[in-house]
Amino acid sequence: MDDLFLAELERIVGPDGLVRDASELLTYESDGLVRLRERPAAAVLPDSADQVQAVVGLCHRTKVPFVARGQGPGLSGGALPHPDGVLIVMTRMNRILDVDIPNQRMTVEPGVMNLDVTREVESAGYYYAPDPSSQLICSIGGNVAENSGGAHCLKYGFTVHHVLGVEAVLPDGELVHLGGEALDSPGLDLLGVLVGSEGTLAVVTKVTLRLVRRPEAVRTLLAAFDSTDAAGNAVSDIISAGIIPAAIEMMDRTTIRAAEAAVHPGFPDAEAVLIVELDGSRSEVEALFAQVEAVCARNEGWGVQVAMDDAHRGRIWTGRKAAFAAMGRIAPSYYVQDGVIPRSKLPEVLRRIRQLEVESGLTIGNVFHAGDGNLHPLVCYDDAVDGQADLAEQVASKILTFCLDVGGSLTGEHGVGADKACHMPKMFTAEDLETMQLVRAAFDPDQLCNPDKVFPTPRLCGEVPGPYRAHPAEIAGLAERF
Amino acid sequence: MLSQSSTPDALVAEVNARVGAAVARPGSRRDSIDGVAPGIVATPQTATAVAAMLAWATETGRTAVVRGGGTKLGWGAPSGSVDLVLSTAAMNAVDEHRHGDLTATVQAGATLAETNAVLSRHRQWLPLDPPWGDRATIGGIVATNDSGPRRQRHGAPRDLIIGMTLVRADGVLAKTGGIVVKNVAGYDLARLMTGSFGCLGVILSVTFKLAPVAAASRTVAVEFSDAARCGPFVADLLAHSATPTALELAIPPTTMLVRFESVEPVAVEQAEQAATLARGLGGTPTILIGEDETAVWQAHDARLFDREGTIVKLVILAGELSSTLAWLDDAAQTRQLDYEVTGRAGLGVLYVGLGGDVPRQASLVTALRERIPAGRGSAVIQRADPELKALLDVWGPVGDGLRIMQEVKRRFDPTRTLNRGRGPGGL
Numbered sequence: 001m002d003d004l005f006l007a008e009l010e011r012i013v014g015p016d017g018l019v020r021d022a023s024e025l026l027t028y029e030s031d032g033l034v035r036l037r038e039r040p041a042a043a044v045l046p047d048s049a050d051q052v053q054a055v056v057g058l059c060h061r062t063k064v065p066f067v068a069r070g071q072g073p074g075l076s077g078g079a080l081p082h083p084d085g086v087l088i089v090m091t092r093m094n095r096i097l098d099v100d101i102p103n104q105r106m107t108v109e110p111g112v113m114n115l116d117v118t119r120e121v122e123s124a125g126y127y128y129a130p131d132p133s134s135q136l137i138c139s140i141g142g143n144v145a146e147n148s149g150g151a152h153c154l155k156y157g158f159t160v161h162h163v164l165g166v167e168a169v170l171p172d173g174e175l176v177h178l179g180g181e182a183l184d185s186p187g188l189d190l191l192g193v194l195v196g197s198e199g200t201l202a203v204v205t206k207v208t209l210r211l212v213r214r215p216e217a218v219r220t221l222l223a224a225f226d227s228t229d230a231a232g233n234a235v236s237d238i239i240s241a242g243i244i245p246a247a248i249e250m251m252d253r254t255t256i257r258a259a260e261a262a263v264h265p266g267f268p269d270a271e272a273v274l275i276v277e278l279d280g281s282r283s284e285v286e287a288l289f290a291q292v293e294a295v296c297a298r299n300e301g302w303g304v305q306v307a308m309d310d311a312h313r314g315r316i317w318t319g320r321k322a323a324f325a326a327m328g329r330i331a332p333s334y335y336v337q338d339g340v341i342p343r344s345k346l347p348e349v350l351r352r353i354r355q356l357e358v359e360s361g362l363t364i365g366n367v368f369h370a371g372d373g374n375l376h377p378l379v380c381y382d383d384a385v386d387g388q389a390d391l392a393e394q395v396a397s398k399i400l401t402f403c404l405d406v407g408g409s410l411t412g413e414h415g416v417g418a419d420k421a422c423h424m425p426k427m428f429t430a431e432d433l434e435t436m437q438l439v440r441a442a443f444d445p446d447q448l449c450n451p452d453k454v455f456p457t458p459r460l461c462g463e464v465p466g467p468y469r470a471h472p473a474e475i476a477g478l479a480e481r482f
Numbered sequence: 483m484l485s486q487s488s489t490p491d492a493l494v495a496e497v498n499a500r501v502g503a504a505v506a507r508p509g510s511r512r513d514s515i516d517g518v519a520p521g522i523v524a525t526p527q528t529a530t531a532v533a534a535m536l537a538w539a540t541e542t543g544r545t546a547v548v549r550g551g552g553t554k555l556g557w558g559a560p561s562g563s564v565d566l567v568l569s570t571a572a573m574n575a576v577d578e579h580r581h582g583d584l585t586a587t588v589q590a591g592a593t594l595a596e597t598n599a600v601l602s603r604h605r606q607w608l609p610l611d612p613p614w615g616d617r618a619t620i621g622g623i624v625a626t627n628d629s630g631p632r633r634q635r636h637g638a639p640r641d642l643i644i645g646m647t648l649v650r651a652d653g654v655l656a657k658t659g660g661i662v663v664k665n666v667a668g669y670d671l672a673r674l675m676t677g678s679f680g681c682l683g684v685i686l687s688v689t690f691k692l693a694p695v696a697a698a699s700r701t702v703a704v705e706f707s708d709a710a711r712c713g714p715f716v717a718d719l720l721a722h723s724a725t726p727t728a729l730e731l732a733i734p735p736t737t738m739l740v741r742f743e744s745v746e747p748v749a750v751e752q753a754e755q756a757a758t759l760a761r762g763l764g765g766t767p768t769i770l771i772g773e774d775e776t777a778v779w780q781a782h783d784a785r786l787f788d789r790e791g792t793i794v795k796l797v798i799l800a801g802e803l804s805s806t807l808a809w810l811d812d813a814a815q816t817r818q819l820d821y822e823v824t825g826r827a828g829l830g831v832l833y834v835g836l837g838g839d840v841p842r843q844a845s846l847v848t849a850l851r852e853r854i855p856a857g858r859g860s861a862v863i864q865r866a867d868p869e870l871k872a873l874l875d876v877w878g879p880v881g882d883g884l885r886i887m888q889e890v891k892r893r894f895d896p897t898r899t900l901n902r903g904r905g906p907g908g909l
């Protein structure tokens with residue numbers, strides 16, 4: 001990167017918007033997946049879409065790669081910088097631009113934190129439905145890029161169902177508007193493909209979100225089971241009984257114990273617990289809740305706790321959310337994965353994971369979004385024991401294979417990023433990937449926008465996956481990992 | 483364009499030889515699209531046959547139009563002469579109903595009604611209710627992202643699709659997504675294909691999230707003396723935590739249909755609440771069940787779509803319902819046009835039926851488009867006589883994303899083989 005280029009960057013974003021100092025750049029070397037690190041040649045902090053356009057335009061003219069970064073808690077290395085490129089940090093663009101309650105819309109800049117959207121409209125009785133557990137520390141721009149989900153996406157859908165329109169800078173510097181405030185904008189659904197494209201198609205500079213009215217009633221239940229099979233069957237029975245709860249979460253013995261030791265939520269000592277939350281109109285919640293209780297009873301659920309008030313409900317969720325961080329008490333390190341399976345296959349896959357645990361001698365904890373089949377297995381190991389890290393890596397990737405074997409997916413919410421790009425050929429044929437690349441080529445023929453992500457490349461696929469390490473925000477207790 | 487040297491019979495022979503089966507026949511008047519008969523019609527039975535046919539069309543510079551139930555071929559821009567109509571009619575199975583997962587994979591040529599008949603065995607359904615469900619195919623519904631009243635609860639095809647297989651114009655088979663309800667691996671090509679009017683590839687099969695069939699249903703039909711009451715009624719209803727599965731408007735006379743589907747006591751309770759709110763606004767509500775309920779919905783669906791005439795899909799912000807209806811009434815009267823409106827009052831997705839002098843219809847649509855600020859709605863001509871289509875661009879402004887849409891089309895179908903000119907924005 002020559003001085004002329006840097007001077008031009010500085011002219012665009014101003015001296016305080018350009019980061020070149022090696023120690024300052026350290027902050028931006030990795031996202032939540034800390035094993036992948038790269039120092040960008042420069043980082044910029046634009047303050048407006050104009051500045052983003054100018055930076056991207058400059059990169060386009062000089063063929064310099066660029067990577068957008070939100071708040072940085074991505075778990076797949078999606079915001080991993082390019083060593084010869086510019087990192088475009090969107091955190092200064094964090095203004096709420098318009099709140100339109102009658103039309104249930106809000107327009108924000110991409111640096112706005114997920115939770116701040118809800119905070120803005122809470123008093124009016126509305127909220128923003130997608131609730132990643134990182135919602136305190138992740139940006140709407142990152143959510144759009146990852147099509148982020150959360151515990152309550154079972155009923156309410158993912159980011160793609162709640163983003164109505166975006167303003168974005170294309171990789172050649174052109175500013176476009178995809179979607180809008182109203183539904184069904186004429187034309188190809190480029191918005192639908194941009195959401196979840198992991199920052200590889202454009203840099204988003206403005207987002208219009210759909211707001212949802214707070215439900216009249218919420219009911220939360222916790223039930224214990226003597227086997228993950230029984231809990232898994234209960235999940236399947238709830239779904240096939242035609243009940244779509246707001247959330248169904250599962251924890252196994254390992255993660256229950258870890259959570260209990262860490263935050264004492266009062267969970268029963270069982271092989272598995274389910275947390276089921278229903279919301280909607282009061283009468284509907286009451287009627288369906290009885291059915292859920294019956295399904296749990298039929299599958300020999302016991303120790304049922306029904307949250308009687310917000311405090312009790314909060315305690316149940318704290319137990320659930322603390323599980324990830326609490327695993328640190330059980331093992332010094334662990335791998336975390338994000339595979340998805342058809343929910344009817346839960347008992348089968350959990351059994352295979354259990355068998356793998358016995359065979360490998362490594363502890364595997366499970367705490368996950370059972371309602372939509374999104375597993376988060378935690379393979380525990382000790383770096384100090386020779387060969388255990390390698391073994392854990394093998395076990396973790398075997399679990400991914402189990403998911404694909406039953407027709408599942410590599411990732412439910414964390415994204416492919418740099419982390420799982422090399423696994424993509426296990427799920428997609430060369431033709432599938434090439435077809436996806438046609439979209440890439442239409443948006444970004446020079447492959448300058450977040451290169452080396454999502455799709456397998458030789459540069460990336462030589463690397464060996466490493467262990468999970470707690471995200472700094474997680475250590476600070478700001479967020480828990482789902 | 484059908485080249486001079488190839489008679490339909492010669493084309494039939496070429497396609498059959500390429501596919502290795504007798505799949506093609508000469509086109510007839512009955513196959514006409516916008517009044518023009520196609521060269522040949524082919525009905526492939528397998529994905530490989532579709533692939534061979536498209537590869538043939540691309541290599542030989544032919545144009546192809548995909549036909550499902552043929553219910554919406556009059557939608558979109560006229561495509562001029564067509565060499566090949568590719569009918570999906572022979573690929574019409576429900577491939578797999580994973581009822582424990584509440585998902586199903588359905589071939590493109592299956593009609594919605596056939597599909598739902600299969601799914602109903604486990605008391606589930608694909609929660610889409612666009613017009614002509616008995617004839618409209620899954621492929622056609624997805625390609626037009628079409629939906630009906632219950633979009634209020636369940637969304638449009640775009641919101642329900644979790645995976646898709648397709649054949650590209652060059653004959654390459656590809657898939658996107660999968661069979662699980664949550665999945666962020668790779669680009670979501672299914673959303674790109676949804677609503678693309680078949681201009682990027684041929685949809686072979688689609689995997690959907692399903693919904694349970696509700697135990698009970700009630701519909702509240704409300705008559706208002708004044709269309710201005712509709713907006714406040716919708717706002718009131720939603721503010722009272724009502725969770726209708728459909729929230730429809732029909733004019734004239736000003737009627738609203740609100741449907742509640744849940745367990746019996748909930749449907750009853752919510753219907754009664756809605757009736758009370760309607761009375762408070764001076765409306766006359768009737769709560770319908772059983773055959774009466776079915777009949778009122780059939781009549782509602784048939785109202786615009788089962789008769790001739792122009793249909794404009796008018797999308798606005800839901801909060802602008804009252805002002806839009808007032809404007810429309812005035813605009814139609816000054817132009818001496820007949821009009822009807824139906825549609826999703828809660829979502830701002832309306833269908834306007836127009837009758838009368840065609841140039842005046844064009845003038846109304848133009849004025850309507852000028853009235854809607856960029857990004858805050860659209861007025862797309864969904865169905866119209868060639869005369870009106872000749873006066874107006876059916877799509878209206880597509881916005882500054884058009885260049886990249888054209889670029890996507892160019893990458894997927896460089897020879898413009900598929901549904902030439904019919905795609906959104908004239909792709």
Ligand SMILES: Cc1cc2nc3c(=O)[nH]c(=O)nc-3n(C[C@H](O)[C@H](O)[C@H](O)COP(=O)(O)OP(=O)(O)OC[C@H]3O[C@@H](n4cnc5c(N)ncnc54)[C@H](O)[C@@H]3O)c2cc1C
Nearest residue numbers: 070071072074078132133139141142143145149199204413
């Ligand atoms: C403790 C913890 C818990 C988590 N829980 C969840 C969860 O429950 N559900 C879930 O889905 N995820 C979860 N995540 C993952 C992560 O929070 C989400 O992926 C989040 O959306 C990332 O947001 P970010 O803005 O900080 O993105 P970053 O990490 O900064 O970037 C993520 C991706 O977005 C792109 N990007 C960012 N901004 C823009 C922009 N303006 N334009 C274009 N591209 C952009 C980047 O290039 C990158 O590819 C969790 C992470 C942590 C650390």
